[in-house]
Amino acid sequence: MKRLTISSIAELAGVSKATVSRVLNGYPHISPEVREQVEAVIKETGYQPNQVARSLASDRSNIIGLVIPKGTEAVFLDPYFPALTNGITQVSNNNGLTLALFIFHSEQEGQDTIKSIVNTGLLDGLILTTDRVTFDRTTDPFIPQLVERNIPFVLIGRPDNPSDDIPYIDTNNVLGGYIATRHLIDLGYERIATVTSRYNPAGDDRFAGYTQALEECGREVDMNLVAYGDYTLESGYREMKTLIPHKPDAVFVASDTMALGALRAINEANLVVPDDIAVVGHDDLPPAVQATPQLTTVRQSVEKLGGQAVEMLLEIINSKEDIKRQVLLPSKLVIRASCGAKRKKAT
Amino acid sequence: MKRLTISSIAELAGVSKATVSRVLNGYPHISPEVREQVEAVIKETGYQPNQVARSLASDRSNIIGLVIPKGTEAVFLDPYFPALTNGITQVSNNNGLTLALFIFHSEQEGQDTIKSIVNTGLLDGLILTTDRVTFDRTTDPFIPQLVERNIPFVLIGRPDNPSDDIPYIDTNNVLGGYIATRHLIDLGYERIATVTSRYNPAGDDRFAGYTQALEECGREVDMNLVAYGDYTLESGYREMKTLIPHKPDAVFVASDTMALGALRAINEANLVVPDDIAVVGHDDLPPAVQATPQLTTVRQSVEKLGGQAVEMLLEIINSKEDIKRQVLLPSKLVIRASCGAKRKKAT
DNA sequence: TTCTTTTTTGAAACCGGTTTCAATCATGGT
DNA sequence: ACCATGATTGAAACCGGTTTCAAAAAAGAA
Known part of the structure; x- marks a missing residue:
């Protein structure tokens, strides 16, 4: 047949x-x-x-690419990428798009692959995820290339050097840091520390929110109470240990995974959460609920982030003019046990 | 231009x-x-x-599909899928293949999408991952369809009804259950329990290995010491709780994630690992090392599994004749703290 | 009724490659 | 020097769709 x-x-x-x-x-x-x-x-x-014939004739493949840099570790130590991918596939499927996945295991591999992706015209557009740990736009050659060649793309995560001609979508990380810290202030904590992350937009923004909340309440940021991790559980553990000697009574940790590490450090110091130190995380991914005590944390809907990225990309692909929008999604606080809010209320 | x-x-x-x-x-x-x-x-x-033109002319797209059923939860509560994906992309990239990712969020969605995938001729072949929890081949319409239409594919994970005409690759789960249990026997434990999983090949096989080890040593399987979870941390916790009253002195837990739950249950019962109850897990994914105490576990290289799946698929695509091979990858025991081997040796 | 105008349809060009077929050219054998 | 053989190349067909163009048919206007 x-x-x-x-x-x-x-x-x-x-x-x-x-x-x-x-x-x-x-x-x-x-x-x-x-x-x-x-x-x-x-x-x-x-x-x-036949899709292929159709693509050739219509110059539309209905395939979009998802680019994830640094595949080795990060991709699965943190549920962030899986959640994102999940959101992206869902919306892609609904729109009859096929998702091509590109995970790079080395810088060189990334360069080469991207180059051919872009040139061979297989893809209608790209979704780029920024590395959570470091993302230095100056060393990132993709984006200027994409802009120049006029390939539709959307960034997930604010670039560290935002400009009007690069469309991105991100969680409002300043807001996240703010509401977390503000919550701790409102609960009456005095020495509020933070474990955040430096040299990347998400960490910087969350720290900015932390700073903003403190200053708004007439407090100063005490750099003894500020530590920088790299989103791994281990770094959360390590940095929390350096913080404990400075006697914080609360800490905002810029990711749940790091917060898990922080919890462990606090435990090992024979301190109790939240009685001795209250903890607020960020992300509200599954580990937040698995922790003991369960984490109060800032919920960002990572799946929605992914879904909206697809929708943005589609708009860009379909529109003739250049629409390059920058979108920030709001986040909100989810109150559980680790911040002591319930205990305080009881008192 | x-x-x-x-x-x-x-x-x-x-x-x-x-x-x-x-x-x-x-x-x-x-x-x-x-x-x-x-x-x-x-x-x-x-x-x-131009890739598309090339595909049309040569009837080869160099795109392969990765199908992951039940995207909702399972995909990112367990590092299994991310690790697998990582291995698959790596080998795909090396072979100039593009990976198209299909995660289904509903049964219906799966049906429809698969049907069109198969018919539109966009893909050179498919890698199907079997659901880790339940995989009932009789209700799974894909595989017969693929066989009939002669679409190249490889299954990752033994189907529950293996036959010669369906190619798959899997970890040798019987072996895994065996070496884990055997290790506990050799360390002198008497009442070795297991938390495994029922109605899915991986769980069944790991249990078979457990049984085999015990019987080989002239012991009988005590069904009071057997419990069934579903690969979630929660189920590990829950099932371990039901096991504790039966006084096991060791337990083989058929996944690291469940083992984490088991550890928590043991802790809460004020028992110490490994002194009161020794624990051996299965998978050796990152959580195994993050646990306290670190898990002794059966290492299966999930990334290699993914990589080899791609290679098998390529062979099938490239060969004219029907080669349908069934491959089992060996696993090995990684000894850490939770089994008490080191303590025992010290004694 | 006749002349537009709009629908409806097919033939053929086109998308950007690969592959078949045949023609040309160089080489080696005798 | 002559013929068989193999290397090298281009013209044209083809992959399976979409789209342009023009013709035929139907509808509306005068």
Whole structure:
């Protein structure tokens, strides 16, 4: 049984290829009888048009690429990327898009692959995730290339050097740091520390929110109470240990995974959460609930982030003009046990 | 600046399209001068052939699909899928393949998408991951369809009803259960329990290995010491709790994630690992090292599993005859603190 | 009724490659 | 010097769709 082509369908239906194509694409000016006839044949034979041929002719592949740099560790020590991917596939599927996944295991591999991706015209557009740990735009050659070649793309995560011509979507990390810290202030904590992350937009912004909350309340940032991790559990553990001697009574940790490490450090120092030190995390990914005590944390809907990125990308692909939007998604505080809010209320 | 095509290159090099195509594809009988000339033009212009056109003409897209069912939770509560994906992308990249990711969020979505994937001829082949929790081949319509339509595919994870015409690759789970249990026996434990998982090949096999080890040593399986979870941390916690009253002195937990739950249950019962109850896990994914005490566990290289799946698939795609191989990868025990081996040795 | 105007349809060009076929050219054998 | 053989190349067909263009048919206007 040879493969069905548009020609076979045309023959079976007694019309031309062109007409079948028109029916397939919902072209308006087709007589009802012909349309019915063609549709009947299609249904009967189970014909589905060849995507590749379609792409070639229409210059649209309906494939978008998801680029994840630094695949080795980061991708699965942190549930962030899986959650993101999940959101992206969901919306992609709904829009009839196929998602091509690019995880790079070395800088060089990334360069080469990206270059060919961009040139071979296989993809309609790209979603770029920024590295959570370090993202130095000056060393990142993709983006200028994409802009120059006019390839539709969307960044997930604010670039460290935002500008109008690069579209991105991110969680409002300043807000996140702010509401977390503000919550701790409102609960009456005095020495509020933070474990954040430096040299990357998310960490910087969360720290900015922390600073803002403190200053708004007339406090100063005590650099003894500020430590920098790299989003790993280990770094959370390590940095919390350096913080403890300075006697914080609360800490805002810029990721749940690091917060898990912090919890361990606090435990090992024979201190109790939240009685001795209150903890607020950021992300609200599954580990937040698995922790003991359960983490009060800032919820960012990572899946929604991914989904909206796809929608943005689609808009860019479909629009003739340059729409390059910058979007920040709000986050909100989820109160659980680790911040002591419930205990305080009880008192 | 209009896009470069093979015709422009041909013109610039003063040869025909056919010749350029031959140079591009490393066809042998080309005179050195012509080859050089064409290559020079290609390098100079930075020309890269259009993938889509290539696919259409050669009936090879160099795109393979990775299908992950049940995207919702499982995908990122367990580092298994991310690790697998990582291994798959690595080998794909090395072979110039693009990976298309399909995560299904509902049964229906899966049906529809698969159907069109298969029919539209976009993909050269498929890698199917089996659901870790339940995988009922009788309700799974993909595989028979794929076999019938002669689409190259490889299963990751033994199907629950293996047969010669379906190629798969899996960890040797029987072996894993065996060496874990055997290790506990050799350390002198008497009442060795297990938390495994039922109604799925991996769980069943690991349990079979457990059984085999015990029986080989003239012991019987005590069903009071057998519990069934679903690979979540919560289920490990819950099932371990039901096991503790039966006074096990050791337990083989069929996944690290469940083992983490088990550790928590043991802790809460004021028992100490490994002094009161020794624990051996399975998988050796990152959480095994993050646990306290660190988990003795069976190492299966999930990344290698993914990588080899790609290689198998490539072989199938490239070979004319039907090679449908079934591969089991060996696993080995990684001894850390939770089994008490070191303590025992010290004694 | 006749002359636009709009629908409806098919033929053919096109998207950018690969591959078949045949022609030309160089080489080796006798 | 002559013929068989193999190397090298280009023209043209082809992959399976979409889209342009023009013609035929139907509808509306005068």
